[in-house]
Amino acid sequence: MRVLVTGGAGFIGSNFVHHLLSDTAREIQVLNVDNLTYAGNLENIGDLKDDPRYRFFRADISDAGAVGKIFDENRPDIVVHFAAESHVDRSIEDASPFIRTNVQGTQVLLDASLKHGVSRFVHVSTDEVYGFLNENDPGFKEDHPLDPSSPYSASKAASDLLAMAYHRTYGLPVMVTRCSNNYGPFQFPEKLIPLMLQNALADEPLPVYGDGRNIRDWIHVEDHCRAIEAVMEKGTEGRVYNIGGEAERRNLEIVKAILKALAKPESLIRFVKDRPGHDWRYAMDISLIRSELGWEPRISFEDGLKSTIQWYLEHRDWVDHVISGKYREYYSRMYGERLEETS
Ligand code: NAD
Ligand code: TYD
Numbered sequence: 001m002r003v004l005v006t007g008g009a010g011f012i013g014s015n016f017v018h019h020l021l022s023d024t025a026r027e028i029q030v031l032n033v034d035n036l037t038y039a040g041n042l043e044n045i046g047d048l049k050d051d052p053r054y055r056f057f058r059a060d061i062s063d064a065g066a067v068g069k070i071f072d073e074n075r076p077d078i079v080v081h082f083a084a085e086s087h088v089d090r091s092i093e094d095a096s097p098f099i100r101t102n103v104q105g106t107q108v109l110l111d112a113s114l115k116h117g118v119s120r121f122v123h124v125s126t127d128e129v130y131g132f133l134n135e136n137d138p139g140f141k142e143d144h145p146l147d148p149s150s151p152y153s154a155s156k157a158a159s160d161l162l163a164m165a166y167h168r169t170y171g172l173p174v175m176v177t178r179c180s181n182n183y184g185p186f187q188f189p190e191k192l193i194p195l196m197l198q199n200a201l202a203d204e205p206l207p208v209y210g211d212g213r214n215i216r217d218w219i220h221v222e223d224h225c226r227a228i229e230a231v232m233e234k235g236t237e238g239r240v241y242n243i244g245g246e247a248e249r250r251n252l253e254i255v256k257a258i259l260k261a262l263a264k265p266e267s268l269i270r271f272v273k274d275r276p277g278h279d280w281r282y283a284m285d286i287s288l289i290r291s292e293l294g295w296e297p298r299i300s301f302e303d304g305l306k307s308t309i310q311w312y313l314e315h316r317d318w319v320d321h322v323i324s325g326k327y328r329e330y331y332s333r334m335y336g337e338r339l340e341e342t343s
Contacts, residue, residue, distance in 0.1 A: 001028050003232075004076035006061055006109065007040070007083030008032035011187045012124070012221055014044035016080065019225040021053060029053055031074050033067070034083060035060040037097075041327045043318060044186045061105035064112075071112045078120040079113050080232060081106065084159075087190055088128075088150045092276060095151035102155035103162065110166045110174075122232050123163040123176045127217070127244065128153035130178075132279035139217075139285035142178075142240040149277040160240075167238045175235040177228055179243040180284050183304065184221035185311045189319060192216075193305070196255050197312050198319060200264045210274035212252030215281040219245030220304035223297040230293045241293070244284025247301035254305075261309050 003020060007013040009032065017030055034040045035058060048054045055074075059066040061083050083105060085091065085098045106123070113121050130140045131147030146161075148154040160176050167174040183193040196206050227243040235241060252269075259266055289295050312319060321327040 001078065002031065002074065002076045003028060003078045003080060004031040004033060004070070004074070006033045006079070006081045009034040009036055009040035009042055009044055009056075010082060010086070011039070011044075011184075012182055012224060013082035014041075014186050015184065015221045016082065016225045016228060017045055017048065017054070019222070019229065021048060021051060029055070031055050031057065031070070031076055033057045033059050033061065033070060037085070039086065039188050041186070041188075041322065043321060043327050060101075062100050062108055064108045067108050067112050068115075071116045075116060076118060078122070078232060079109060079118050080122045080124065080228060081109055082124045084156070085152065088152045089190070089275065091150050091152035091155070095155070098151050098155040102152075103158045106159040106162055110163060110172065114166065114170055114172050119173060120232055120235075121163070121166075121172055121174045122228060122235070123160065123174060124228065125156050125160050125176055125178045126153065127178050127180045127242070127282045127284055128279065129157040129160055130282075133281040133283055135281065137281075137283075139244070139283035140178075140242060141285045142242055142288055149279050164238070164240075173237040175231050175237060176240045177231050177243055178240060178284075179224050179227070180217035180219050180245060180282055182219055182221045182224050184308050185315070186318075187221070189322060192251065193254065193258070193308065194312065194319075196258050197262075197309060198323070200259055200262050200268060203264070203268065205270040206255055206259070206268050207270050207272045208251060208255055209272060209278060212255065212269075212271065213250050214278060215248050215250050215283070217244045217283045218247045218249055218254075218301050218304075219243065219297055220299040220308075223299050226298075227289060227295050230289070230295045234293050236292070241289045242284045242286055243289060243295075244286050245297045245299075245301065246284075246286065247297075248281075248283050249301065257305060258309065261306070
């Protein structure tokens with residue numbers, strides 16, 4: 001089984017690649033396609049460099065020529081598509097890379113997958129495509145209207161629709177997964193949990209948007225990876241699957257929990273100007289994936305946060321490299337020739 005993963009040098013993609021290869025008895029080839037934006041970090045997958053079941057290709061998914069060549073030469077059976085511009089605040093600054101990668105890049109991959117007759121295409125998406133919920137609304141179901149608030153979520157909604165259209169028009173075996181907020185190892189420290197952790201460790205202010213009462217549904221990345229694997233193996237073509245951790249928390253609760261775990265004072269909290277178009281609340285109804293595929297989250301938020309804090313404490317070098325941009329040197333040192341070869 002040859003699985004082409006896009007965005008496998010990013011947070012969730014690198015966890016998924018590790019997840020797939022963790023079973024050493026599994027007969028699998030993983031082809032990791034990533035163009036190494038600021039969020040792509042080869043240190044996340046440095047340990048796999050010499051694994052014969054794994055290959056890395058540096059390519060931009062919106063480059064049809066480069067993607068076509070990888071498909072022609074490697075003939076993947078399955079595509080799991082993570083690559084995206086993923087940060088809401090960046091999309092508010094500049095939407096262009098979001099449209100190019102998330103929309104055009106997805107179209108390029110869909111075309112290549114169609115041409116090569118892949119047997120499964122898993123499009124990894126987000127709960128943010130549904131817009132926001134009010135305080136007492138029931139969680140999002142898969143048929144909830146798409147009502148995105150940010151350029152990021154609008155670009156993801158566009159890519160979801162494109163993927164489903166390729167199923168209806170061409171019969172491409174597409175499945176779309178929509179997941180809630182992830183946390184865990186290798187998350188770039190621009191997202192809430194690793195950013196707050198980092199600032200707290202450095203005794204710097206923790207910027208909380210608005211009044212900090214916004215709610216997210218948190219899931220540990222390992223639970224998300226198991227869900228994607230279940231969809232990849234057993235999902236029904238043409239179907240959307242919601243994935244969530246059933247762990248709704250207010251932002252402020254999380255920030256306080258991090259400060260407490262690190263024995264840092266709450267006086268580090270700074271309430272700052274709210275994010276424009278800030279979604280109030282996300283919550284997922286995961287009854288479909290639970291009943292159809294037998295998946296459910298296993299890691300409680302409290303255990304997951306504890307182990308994530310521990311991971312960041314034990315990987316200060318990783319964070320320091322990311323913050324200083326030093327991880328970019330790692331590319332040429334560890335991958336120099338291979339990067340040249342595949343770029
Ligand atoms: P990330 O930003 O950490 O990683 C994205 C990866 O994609 C990086 O390695 C980057 O180099 C690569 N990439 C970006 N543009 C590319 C391009 N044009 N060509 C090739 N590679 C490119 O993102 P993440 O948090 O790991 O998210 C992965 C996917 O999961 C995204 O599609 C995102 O929308 C979705 N998702 C994320 C969350 C979350 O909480 N982080 C929740 C639900 C869904
Ligand atoms: P984020 O991690 O950016 O994920 P998303 O916007 O995709 O949900 O943000 C999670 C929540 O934390 C969101 O409500 C915005 C808030 N937030 C802050 O209050 N301060 C920050 O510095 C960041 C990055 C996020």
